Amino acid sequence: MNTHKIAVKFYMDKGQDIAPETWFKTFNKWISANAGPDVLIDVVDYSHVQNGPVTLLVGHEYDVSIDDADGKRGVLFNLKRTAEEGDFAQHLSAAVKQACEMRRRIETDGDVGDQVAFRGNEVCLILNDRLQTPNADETVQAIQTDLDAVLGKLYGDAKVSISRRDDAKARLTLDVQAEGSWTADQLLANL
Amino acid sequence: MSVQSWKEKLDGQLPEELSAEVDTFETQIEQKKSGQIDDRVFAETRLRRGVYGQRYDNGQRFDGQITKRLEYPCGELFKGPDTYWDAPGMQRIKIPFGGLTADQLDVMADLAEEYADDILHITTRQGVQLHFVHIEDTPDLMRRLASVGITTREACGNSIRNVTACPISGVCRTETFDVTPYSKALATFMLGHPDCQDFGRKVKIAFSGCAHEACGLTSMHDLGFIAKTQDGKVGFEFYVGGGLGAVPHQAKLFDDFLPAEEILPMSQAVCRVFARLGEKANRARARVKFLLAKLGLEEFQRLVQEERAILPHDDAWTAYLDDLDSYKEEPLKIAAPLNGAAKPEGYDAWASTNVYKQRQEGYVAVTVSLPLGDITSDQTRALADLSRKYVKDTIRTTVEQNIILRWVSESDLTQLYGELVALGLGEPGAGTIVDVTTCPGTDTCKLGISSSRGLAGELRSQLAAQSMSLDESIKNFRIKISGCFNSCGQHHVADLGFYGNSRRVNGYTVPHFQVVLGGQWTENAGSYGLAMGAVPSKNIPAVIECITGNYVANRQGDESFQDYVKRIGKKEVKNMLTDLTSVPAHEEDASYYVDWGESREFTVGDMGKGECAGEVVTLVEFELSGCETESFEAQLQLDEGNYEAAYKGALSAMLHAAKALIKTQWLDVPDAADEIVKEFRERFCDTELFYNQFAGPKFANYLFRVHEEEISEYTQDVAHRVIEEGQLFIEQAYACYGRMNVVNA
Numbered sequence A: 001m002n003t004h005k006i007a008v009k010f011y012m013d014k015g016q017d018i019a020p021e022t023w024f025k026t027f028n029k030w031i032s033a034n035a036g037p038d039v040l041i042d043v044v045d046y047s048h049v050q051n052g053p054v055t056l057l058v059g060h061e062y063d064v065s066i067d068d069a070d071g072k073r074g075v076l077f078n079l080k081r082t083a084e085e086g087d088f089a090q091h092l093s094a095a096v097k098q099a100c101e102m103r104r105r106i107e108t109d110g111d112v113g114d115q116v117a118f119r120g121n122e123v124c125l126i127l128n129d130r131l132q133t134p135n136a137d138e139t140v141q142a143i144q145t146d147l148d149a150v151l152g153k154l155y156g157d158a159k160v161s162i163s164r165r166d167d168a169k170a171r172l173t174l175d176v177q178a179e180g181s182w183t184a185d186q187l188l189a190n191l
Numbered sequence B: 001m002s003v004q005s006w007k008e009k010l011d012g013q014l015p016e017e018l019s020a021e022v023d024t025f026e027t028q029i030e031q032k033k034s035g036q037i038d039d040r041v042f043a044e045t046r047l048r049r050g051v052y053g054q055r056y057d058n059g060q061r062f063d064g065q066i067t068k069r070l071e072y073p074c075g076e077l078f079k080g081p082d083t084y085w086d087a088p089g090m091q092r093i094k095i096p097f098g099g100l101t102a103d104q105l106d107v108m109a110d111l112a113e114e115y116a117d118d119i120l121h122i123t124t125r126q127g128v129q130l131h132f133v134h135i136e137d138t139p140d141l142m143r144r145l146a147s148v149g150i151t152t153r154e155a156c157g158n159s160i161r162n163v164t165a166c167p168i169s170g171v172c173r174t175e176t177f178d179v180t181p182y183s184k185a186l187a188t189f190m191l192g193h194p195d196c197q198d199f200g201r202k203v204k205i206a207f208s209g210c211a212h213e214a215c216g217l218t219s220m221h222d223l224g225f226i227a228k229t230q231d232g233k234v235g236f237e238f239y240v241g242g243g244l245g246a247v248p249h250q251a252k253l254f255d256d257f258l259p260a261e262e263i264l265p266m267s268q269a270v271c272r273v274f275a276r277l278g279e280k281a282n283r284a285r286a287r288v289k290f291l292l293a294k295l296g297l298e299e300f301q302r303l304v305q306e307e308r309a310i311l312p313h314d315d316a317w318t319a320y321l322d323d324l325d326s327y328k329e330e331p332l333k334i335a336a337p338l339n340g341a342a343k344p345e346g347y348d349a350w351a352s353t354n355v356y357k358q359r360q361e362g363y364v365a366v367t368v369s370l371p372l373g374d375i376t377s378d379q380t381r382a383l384a385d386l387s388r389k390y391v392k393d394t395i396r397t398t399v400e401q402n403i404i405l406r407w408v409s410e411s412d413l414t415q416l417y418g419e420l421v422a423l424g425l426g427e428p429g430a431g432t433i434v435d436v437t438t439c440p441g442t443d444t445c446k447l448g449i450s451s452s453r454g455l456a457g458e459l460r461s462q463l464a465a466q467s468m469s470l471d472e473s474i475k476n477f478r479i480k481i482s483g484c485f486n487s488c489g490q491h492h493v494a495d496l497g498f499y500g501n502s503r504r505v506n507g508y509t510v511p512h513f514q515v516v517l518g519g520q521w522t523e524n525a526g527s528y529g530l531a532m533g534a535v536p537s538k539n540i541p542a543v544i545e546c547i548t549g550n551y552v553a554n555r556q557g558d559e560s561f562q563d564y565v566k567r568i569g570k571k572e573v574k575n576m577l578t579d580l581t582s583v584p585a586h587e588e589d590a591s592y593y594v595d596w597g598e599s600r601e602f603t604v605g606d607m608g609k610g611e612c613a614g615e616v617v618t619l620v621e622f623e624l625s626g627c628e629t630e631s632f633e634a635q636l637q638l639d640e641g642n643y644e645a646a647y648k649g650a651l652s653a654m655l656h657a658a659k660a661l662i663k664t665q666w667l668d669v670p671d672a673a674d675e676i677v678k679e680f681r682e683r684f685c686d687t688e689l690f691y692n693q694f695a696g697p698k699f700a701n702y703l704f705r706v707h708e709e710e711i712s713e714y715t716q717d718v719a720h721r722v723i724e725e726g727q728l729f730i731e732q733a734y735a736c737y738g739r740m741n742v743v744n745a
């Protein structure tokens, strides 16, 4: 069982009302400032659909979006491709780390940083690969050790609970709750 | 835990032919990566499978200040001329007559999540597009589609495109009869048909159940069929040579009554004439409409009828007619009126625009309005569930980029409405001025000049806000927008049409739209609008206000907008718009220099070479490339120790190469090996056309020998030898074709 196709979402506590145009400009600014090695390609506005991607920064390895899926606004980091070989634990760890970096990038962005705050005790993990990681308890069992290892590192000794969303048609989606409240800096320091 | 591939997982669940096609495409991808296929041939190969390029795939993008390189990791690997391998692309999915099932919606929703950007986009020809797809994901994507009976074959490229039809055919109150089974039969018959593989450009076909409504838009299609009965017989008015684009043509009546059993063979005959005589070199003049104009209708008819007379008979022409009833749809729920059910807020407004009373008492067709044709994966799955709850797989996409659920019992309407609203799918205004249609434009299209989607989004929200106060006479106007003159947004057939262009003003390039007024949507796109002049993008909302305001104030009696535009004339309209054509200086108002839905300063520098026309790859080149793939697959079989399969694959590749050459002289080469060998011997060996300068008939003899030899045991050596000989034979076929072309030129 292995996949690198992993999406990580941090929910917003503050900043849900930032206009899509502002995000659109911010992501365009990121493309302008980009000096590699990541390949950032384009920004798309989908603010006209309900509970979907609002503003999407498309990259080669990953996409980043302001995301309303599941009805709660957050930032979604979606790892599509990776040049790194590795097992699931390594991919998960890499995806979580990059997602934390994105979260920090938003928190420190000159235009939106002041207006945003992310929920410190919650993260959502989506395994975007119905073939390798079907949405079933068996998958969770198979990745439990890897999950525990990565989340254990991320949240240190804090108590963590994981629950799988029960929607047969959805991708395997795990809601992770941790004790305490964690900033992106703290999470990155832990990793 | 599973570690298999989609290929293994879906093994045995795909129609064999589709499965083999996708395997072949996957092999071609591998061959391209190892440098064995030419960029042009590969581009046409993928286009014929609906795998399109997308904006920025040439490795550069203007960021508002400078044009930046996009350093795709693929280095110098390309998937077409100037098209980087790793650049995200578009996948077009053909949906014949727009007909979908709930399972198909589910699968497409999953694909959008796993391989694209979570959005399904409904196109202006009832198709579906996914954007930002990596080419290496396309084989699995196609397998998963094939598992629910969908093919992407010939969704792009120089081929027969999606066959469209009225989305309410079969439930329509005014239709002559249900055109669904005929459109489906023609789509199936034409798919991959050998006579449709050598076009200079695409061919579009549409069916309509009646002449007066708009639904089928037959007048703007290469081949259009309008349902008709005559003396108790079922048939069609048959039109040819319509089309939009930079030079729009209205279709011409080819036959005022073509009996149903003739529609397949007659279409086939048209395709043969088009393949043979249609322009190939000049892409801008390669559609059927230009051939028709060049030959004149009478000569065109004569040639097609002549071709029809000599077509070898095909049982498929009429086989489906015995089975017409099998296409009949059924409701899930019994018909019942709504009676006094409490109506939720907003229901009446929605019902007045989005609910169509079916011919069948007690049932309605419900339009789900999709802003800009977009729907998320979650919404798509939820809609699939709603369709399971209320109807039986009776779902259609529309050319106005919406989705229709047919056979809803009236008694379910208020409940269904509530559920749609909860999903964000309960917007009213389908088929009215707020239901703006748009092509992908600068968002993803390489040819886009101005942002059609940006403008459409803006108009949609502005008009929705005013919808209550809009005058009745303009409420049902159609607005259609294309990002450039190519007309993918069908702006010619809208009351208010717009297509993107640009103007140099004050040393800057400024986004504009050409205003096209008075196109007729009804009567199957009965007439095209008139271009009135270019206006800066940012003034288009004001243009709409000005023109509709003048119309409301000055129309005479119940004069239609089309008549009004004709009466006041182009000059008067231009006068009205004069004030709106000026652009303030950059220092004064910089917003004019940034397009709708954009934050970057405007540029036309992001445009690339479009792939609408496909690549000019001749049928022979294309087929020989297929033979190479076959031979390569034989090699793989050899490596895996399947000697018999390897031997047979190599032989088949040789036969196909011979057949490709014969086709340059005789299109109807039969499939039987004996026949191919006989024809090849007579046409290419006896004539010495295939002879090698030094080796004479050596390579031709490989084919003759392998064809005749009897193998008692398929050993590695035998298989290996035939593969080698096959490769030499194919090379010789290329050389022979090259020589023939020089002679012909």
Ligand code: HEM
Pocket (backbone or CB within 6 Å): B052, B053, B054, B090, B123, B124, B125, B126, B127, B128, B129, B161, B162, B204, B220, B221, B243, B244, B245, B246, B439, B440, B444, B445, B446, B447, B486, B487, B488, B489, B490, B610, B611, B612, B613
């Ligand atoms: C020179 C190049 C092109 C020409 C002349 C062209 C022309 C057209 C026309 C006339 C239509 C629709 C009207 C009809 O129903 O017949 C159409 C459909 C369409 N075009 Fe294009 N087009 C071109 C390139 C492109 C490109 C590069 C894109 C974007 C990737 C694009 C996107 C579309 C879409 C989404 C549709 C509806 C598609 C369907 O489902 O079949 N077109 N095109």
Ligand code: SF4
Pocket (backbone or CB within 6 Å): B439, B440, B441, B442, B445, B446, B447, B448, B449, B452, B482, B483, B484, B485, B486, B487, B488, B489, B610
């Ligand atoms: S009309 Fe132009 S911009 Fe729009 S999709 Fe067609 S080619 Fe692209």
